[in-house]
Amino acid sequence: MKIARIHHVAYRCRDSKETVEWYRKHLDMEFVLAIAEDRVPSTKAPDPYMHLFMDAGNGNILAFFEIPNSPPMGRDPNTPNWVQHIAFKVDSEAVLTEMKARLEAQGIEVVGITDHTIFKSIYFYDPNGHRLELVADTATPAQMKQLDDVKWEMLEEWSRTRRAPKHAAWMHERELANAA
Known part of the structure; x- marks a missing residue:
C-alpha cells in the first residue's frame, strides 16, 4: 500500500468560532466543513465536540476539535x-x-x-497556542542533492551517537557566524 496523501491533520482548539475567523483573516484559509456530535464515532464515548476543517490549499486540510468537556488545553511540558x-x-x-x-x-x-x-521562514502562534511557520523555498537543485546524498549517513550517525552530525552544518553556518 502507498498512501495517496494526508487527508487532514487535526489539532485541538479552545474556541471553534475564534479559530475559524483567525485562520480566515490571517492565513486566508476557507472554512470548508464542520461536524458536531455528542458521541465520538470511533470510541462511542459520550463527549460532545465540534470538528472544523480549514482549506490550507492544494488538497491540504487543517482540522480542529473543540472539546468543551475536557480539561483545558496544554502543551507537553517535556517538549520545547x-x-x-x-x-x-x-x-x-x-x-x-x-x-x-x-x-x-x-x-x-x-x-x-x-x-x-x-528555505526562509517566519514563526508565530495562533490563538490556541499552536506554533505556525510560513516557509518560502530557496534551495537550489545542487543543495538538495547534497542533502539527499548524506541523509542516510546522518541518520545512522545520529542513531549511534545522539549527537548532531555535521554533514549539513553548512545550512546555518552564516547565521551562527552572524550571531557570534
Whole structure:
C-alpha cells in the first residue's frame, strides 16, 4: 500500500468560532466543513465536540476539535515550544515578507525571517497556542542533492551517537557566524 496523501491533520482548539475567523483573516484559509456530535464515532464515548476543517490549499486540510468537556488545553511540558509546529509553504520570499508585515500589523508577534539556506521562514502562534511557520523555498537543485546524498549517513550517525552530525552544518553556518 502507498498512501495517496494526508487527508487532514487535526489539532485541538479552545474556541471553534475564534479559530475559524483567525485562520480566515490571517492565513486566508476557507472554512470548508464542520461536524458536531455528542458521541465520538470511533470510541462511542459520550463527549460532545465540534470538528472544523480549514482549506490550507492544494488538497491540504487543517482540522480542529473543540472539546468543551475536557480539561483545558496544554502543551507537553517535556517538549520545547519550537519543536511542535505546523509549517505552511508560501509562493516566494516576497510573499513571506508581506505576510510578516501583515501579521505584525495585526499585533501578532513574529520571529524571523530566519534563513535556513534551503528555505526562509517566519514563526508565530495562533490563538490556541499552536506554533505556525510560513516557509518560502530557496534551495537550489545542487543543495538538495547534497542533502539527499548524506541523509542516510546522518541518520545512522545520529542513531549511534545522539549527537548532531555535521554533514549539513553548512545550512546555518552564516547565521551562527552572524550571531557570534
